[in-house]
Amino acid sequence: MSLPENKRLPRWRRRCLRITAALALGGAALTGAAPAGAQPAPAGAQPAPAASAPAAPRPLSETLTGEAKAEYEAARILFNDGDYRNAIIKFERAYELSRDPRLLWNIALCQKNLKRYTRLLATIEQLLRDAGPQLTEQDRKDAAELIEATKAYVSRLDLQASEAGATVLVDGEEVGQTPLREPVLLDIGTRKIRVTKRGFKDVEVSEQVAGGGVVTVKATLEREVHQGRLIVAAPPDAVISLDGRVVGRGTWEGPVPSGGHALRVTASGMASHQSEVMIHDDQTRRVQISLQPLPKDSNLESWIWIGGGVVALTGVVLLSLGAFDGDAPVSGNTSPGSVALSARGGGATFVIPFGGGR
Incomplete structure (x- = not known):
């Protein structure tokens, strides 16, 4: 029934x-195998020739x-x-x-x-x-009907990508490159579609596939930028240099290429800070800098700049060593190219030749 x-x-x-x-x-x-339920030939009937029934x-x-x-x-x-x-x-x-x-x-x-x-x-x-x-013809008919029935459980992917030559993956399996030259079918259910190309950020979407239709995906690939962001906080009067270039004073913030960078912070009367800062892709890194005062040298009296040269005078040390022993020049008749200096310690007068001295 x-x-x-x-x-x-x-x-x-x-x-x-x-x-x-x-x-x-x-x-x-x-x-074409014979059906399992075929009836035997009626009694008295002549059997068909063996060649007419396919084995x-x-x-x-x-x-x-x-x-x-x-x-x-x-x-x-x-x-x-x-x-x-x-x-x-x-x-x-x-x-x-x-x-x-x-x-x-x-x-x-x-x-x-x-x-x-x-x-x-x-x-x-x-x-x-x-x-x-x-x-057989029946086999082909069954196959055609099976294909037609299965189409209700799949959808065609319509991928619109901004870049040619990108690899397309469905659920982690590569199905072609953009632009897709062959139809790509998606099984019913939730499918993950990823479009990837070297030098660009991947585009990945999840699509719910209902079957029997078309799934449209727009993939706009953006170029990869290998950089992060650096924030340097230092004393207000400090000069901030990055990779040998002055970038700011006090506090500075800006984009920096990924990798290692030489950071230097200086200020008048303070010991300079120098270090290497590592920046990763899409990272924001904050560096706090505190400068320390320079140590004071009690023996250093002064610096004198003369004609592009520097002479450091430490009166007490020079006198104790007798470095300037000798006759004093005639009063009011010093030779050209000399400068008369008076030492405070013992009342002696020193002449330091320079320029066109003898």
Whole structure:
């Protein structure tokens, strides 16, 4: 008795049952095998010539040999255990070794159970290309109906990218480069789409795919800028230099390329600060600088600049060493190019030649 119309199996389910049957028969259902429920010929009827009835194809378990057969048997065990991901690997290896297109039905069934509808479509399309005369008209019809039914569970990606040559990934798997030259299909559910290109920031979005339509994604890639931000806080009168260039006084803030930088902070009467500051991409770093007073030298009296040279006078030390012993010049008749200096300690007069001295 047939089910009421609203309880009939959907077309998608009927197609999958055909694939399940193919797997259960060891892949023997690809060509026109005789139906299991065929009635015997009536009594007295002449049997048809043997050539008119095509022989049922031998199942994969009998036609495959060697490593291909071992991979196939391992795949069936994994499938029966519900391990469809690894069953696919074994079925694909068996197909690679044997090139028997019946294995593609089994791969398609694993993909259906994993809800990998886009891959299922690709597998069925490969089956139609590779099977050739091994497919009956009914096989091709079933495959076409399966493809049509599966389209309700996928959507086409319409990617509008600002840069050509960017790599496109869906759920971490590369599907092409911009502009996409082949249609990219997305499985129903939440999909992560990433567009990446060297020298640009990645664009990544999550899209809820309803199936049976088009998903539009706009990817505007921005160039990468390898820089951070540096803030230097120093005393108000301090001069701030970065990499040998004066950038401010007191407090300075600004963008800085990523990497190491030489920071120098100076102020009158204070010991200078010098250090290396490391800046990372998109980092904001704050550096607080405190300067310390220079130590005082009690023996230093003064600095005298003479004609581009500097003479340091330390009167007490010079006198004690007798560095200027000798005759005093005639009063009022000093030689050209000399300067008379009086030492405070002992009343002596010193003459330091310079310029055009003798």
